[in-house]
Amino acid sequence: MSDMTETSGTPSDTPPEASSDSAPSEVAAPVAATKRSARKRDTSARKRGPSARRRRRSSALVLVLGLMATGVLWTMLAPSGNAAQTADANEAVRQGRALYLQGCSTCHGLGAQGSNTGPSLVGVGAAAVDFQVSTGRMPLAAPAAQADRKPPIYSATQIDQLSAYVASLGGGPEVPKVTDKELSDADLAHGGELYRANCAQCHQAVAQGAPLTYGKFAPSLSESTPKQIVEAMRTGPESMPVFGDRQLNDEDAAAVAAYIKHLTDTKSPGGFSLGKYGPVPEGLLAMLVGIGGLLVVCLWIGARQKV
Ligand code: HEC
Ligand code: HEC
Structure with missing residues (x-):
């Protein structure tokens, strides 16, 4: 054209x-x-x-x-650190694997893939291992409805190594860092609101714990450290739900931990706390022991009077 x-x-x-x-x-x-x-x-x-x-x-x-x-x-994004740090991390993973093979592989499998006596640990993350082992739940001694809190049998270094090994298998939440400053800066009132909304239905109003169904129970939180509290939220052990950071961000989690520690560490200024069950048992005790006691004294005085 x-x-x-x-x-x-x-x-x-x-x-x-x-x-x-x-x-x-x-x-x-x-x-x-x-x-x-x-x-x-x-x-x-x-x-x-x-x-x-x-x-x-x-x-x-x-x-x-x-x-x-x-x-x-x-x-900006390259992994910071130098060759020495990487070598340390590799060493921790290697040591962790040795500990794992010795103490955990019978139930969780040689490659942590799980077996019929323990779940797979691939992807549970360092936080789950740190929680389970530092609260003494793992290694499990014998199958039960729920693992109990016990004194831990591994040292802090060994727990870090086990966590590093399981984390190296991929994914999962990291061990949270909860500093004293975060705890002291935390908003206790906000933590209390979050605790009552998310945790009190199982762990009760003052974190003393309570039985659940099928022989399971929500344990008392009085011995938990702030780090373990945040780990429990992030990993959801047993029948506890997972509280991810979209539900409770790090600040909220620290506030909840600070509130729980406030509840469990506060001494009862009135003397006997009666299990911190609240005003009803306190009133009941005042009625039975207080007024009841006075009645017994009156009756005793009346019985001694010879007319
Ligand atoms: C006697 C068997 C047994 C041994 C030994 C054992 N575990 Fe477990 N482990 C279990 C069972 C069963 C569960 C699931 C029940 C529970 O969480 O209470 C579990 C759960 C876990 C969980 C939680 C998984 C999750 O989904 O959050 C971790 C982490 C864990 N074990 C780590 C370890 C480590 C680390 C060791 C070794 C130090 C170990 N276990 C030794 C049986 C065992
Ligand atoms: C549905 C009931 C349920 C709710 C809701 C729940 N938990 Fe738990 N929680 C449990 C159970 C069950 C365990 C025991 C898990 C185990 O033994 O493996 C547990 C364990 C824990 C532990 C470990 C205690 C220890 O031995 O040191 C902490 C800490 C904890 N929960 C904190 C919380 C916090 C904080 C919340 C709210 C954000 C919460 N839980 C909400 C059921 C619940």
Whole structure:
């Protein structure tokens, strides 16, 4: 189509000699054709020239920017630490694996894939191991409805190594860091609200614990450390639900832990706390022991009087 318009020739295309002739001469025609093709070539060259150069320049710019962005991202996201730290981490995983094979693999399987006496530990994360082993629940001595809290049998270093090994199998929550400053800065009133909304139905109003169904129980939280409290929330041991950080963020979790420690560490200023069951048992005790005692004394005085 464009060829046809080219050959038919617009007035400006046609050379003056050709336009003056009614019929194009044999000489003029090839001249005109070469001129036309030459012009066509150089218009296309003119068209390609600057834009191609600009394109080349802009792609070079994109390349440089891309390289710079990669560099910046690398420095920001690359695992910090040096070879020595990596070697330490590898060593912890190696030691942890040895401890695991010795103490845990009989129930959880040689590769932590689980067996019929223990669940798989792939993906449970360091937090679950730290919680289970530091509260003495694991290693489980014998199958039961629920693992009890016991004095831990592994040292803190060994627990870190076991956690590192299980974490190296992939995924799961990390061991949370709860600093004293976070605890002392925590909003106790907010922690109390969250505790009553999320935890009190199982662990009771003052964290003393209570039985659940099928021989299970929500334990008392008086011995739990703040770290174990946050770990329990993040990993949901046994029949306890998981409270992820979208439900309770780190600040909320610290507030809950601070509130629980406030509940369980506060001495009862009135003397006997009566299991902290609240005003009803306290009232009952006042009635039975207080008024009842006075009645007994009155009766005793009355019985001694000889009339
Ligand atoms: C006698 C068998 C037995 C031994 C030994 C044992 N476990 Fe367990 N483990 C269990 C059972 C059963 C459960 C699930 C029941 C529960 O959580 O109470 C469990 C649960 C766990 C969980 C929680 C998994 C989860 O989904 O959150 C972790 C973590 C764990 N064990 C780690 C260990 C570690 C580490 C050792 C070795 C120090 C160990 N276990 C030794 C039987 C065992
Ligand atoms: C559905 C009932 C339920 C709810 C709700 C629940 N828990 Fe638990 N919790 C349990 C059970 C059951 C265990 C025992 C798990 C085990 O032995 O493996 C437990 C264990 C714990 C422990 C470990 C205690 C120890 O031995 O040191 C802590 C800490 C804890 N829960 C904190 C919380 C907190 C905080 C909340 C609220 C954010 C909460 N729980 C909500 C049922 C519950």
